[in-house]
Amino acid sequence: MATLIILLVIPADNPLQSVPSIQITQVIQTIFLFLIPSLVYAFLYQGSIKNYLNTRTHIDTLLLLGTILLIIFIQPAINCIGYYNQQMILPEFLNWMKEYEESAEKTLKLLFADRTITSLLINLLVIAVLAGLTEEFFFRGCLQQIILKIVKNRHLAIWITAIIFSAIHFQFYGFVPRVLLGALLGYLFVWSGSIWIPVIVHIIHNAINVVLIHMYYDTPKASQIEDFRFEENALLISASFIISALIIFMICRRGVNKQESEN
Numbered sequence: 001m002a003t004l005i006i007l008l009v010i011p012a013d014n015p016l017q018s019v020p021s022i023q024i025t026q027v028i029q030t031i032f033l034f035l036i037p038s039l040v041y042a043f044l045y046q047g048s049i050k051n052y053l054n055t056r057t058h059i060d061t062l063l064l065l066g067t068i069l070l071i072i073f074i075q076p077a078i079n080c081i082g083y084y085n086q087q088m089i090l091p092e093f094l095n096w097m098k099e100y101e102e103s104a105e106k107t108l109k110l111l112f113a114d115r116t117i118t119s120l121l122i123n124l125l126v127i128a129v130l131a132g133l134t135e136e137f138f139f140r141g142c143l144q145q146i147i148l149k150i151v152k153n154r155h156l157a158i159w160i161t162a163i164i165f166s167a168i169h170f171q172f173y174g175f176v177p178r179v180l181l182g183a184l185l186g187y188l189f190v191w192s193g194s195i196w197i198p199v200i201v202h203i204i205h206n207a208i209n210v211v212l213i214h215m216y217y218d219t220p221k222a223s224q225i226e227d228f229r230f231e232e233n234a235l236l237i238s239a240s241f242i243i244s245a246l247i248i249f250m251i252c253r254r255g256v257n258k259q260e261s262e263n
């Protein structure tokens with residue numbers, strides 16, 4: 001269905017060679033591949049989208065503030081892991097992954113070639129807000145709960161979902177940090193009991209990256225961010241790991257205590 005709509009909306013001649021066509025494609029794909037299936041499944045399975053996806057409006061303020069601080073402080077650690085992930089050498093039979101990465105890079109250049117505020121706002125809306133919302137509804141809200149029913153183990157369900165979440169992006173050179181991010185979002189969903197916590201965290205994470213790319217893309221500063229080696233940024237990366245671990249511990253304790261008090 002999503003492919004059919006894309007073919008009807010996007011011009012047939014060089015369909016993905018312009019920024020508007022790429023953005024329209026992204027919107028259609030995220031809605032039809034992630035959002036609609038999530039809502040339909042939640043309604044058919046339990047008859048209540050709100051109950052199944054845990055979209056209750058009440059959010060623990062301290063828990064939310066903690067997760068926002070976490071996704072900010074954890075960025076250097078994620079960038080460091082991402083750098084070493086990029087150093088991995090793929091075997092020849094996986095050359096298609098390299099070609100996909102090169103294609104994604106060309107798409108990135110098109111999306112961020114326009115340096116205007118309007119372009120930034122549109123990219124934030126599509127890449128950060130829409131993607132963060134729809135992917136969390138699908139992966140954490142639905143898929144993680146489906147897998148939990150099968151494996152009967154919360155931790156296993158979170159990590160299986162995180163691996164699928166990373167694999168579905170078809171970007172090998174960002175596979176490891178995306179798995180870790182997916183697992184973090186999975187645990188936040190469990191600890192908070194609300195889908196809105198991982199949604200907000202996912203949106204903020206994507207927004208940080210969109211803003212940084214918009215500001216520094218195709219500049220020497222972009223290379224410094226991309227080549228974030230531990231040897232050259234040991235203090236910052238170590239601090240990121242330690243502070244993030246402490247925040248995760250506090251979030252976990254608060255989430256567990258809250259669930260125990262409710263029960």
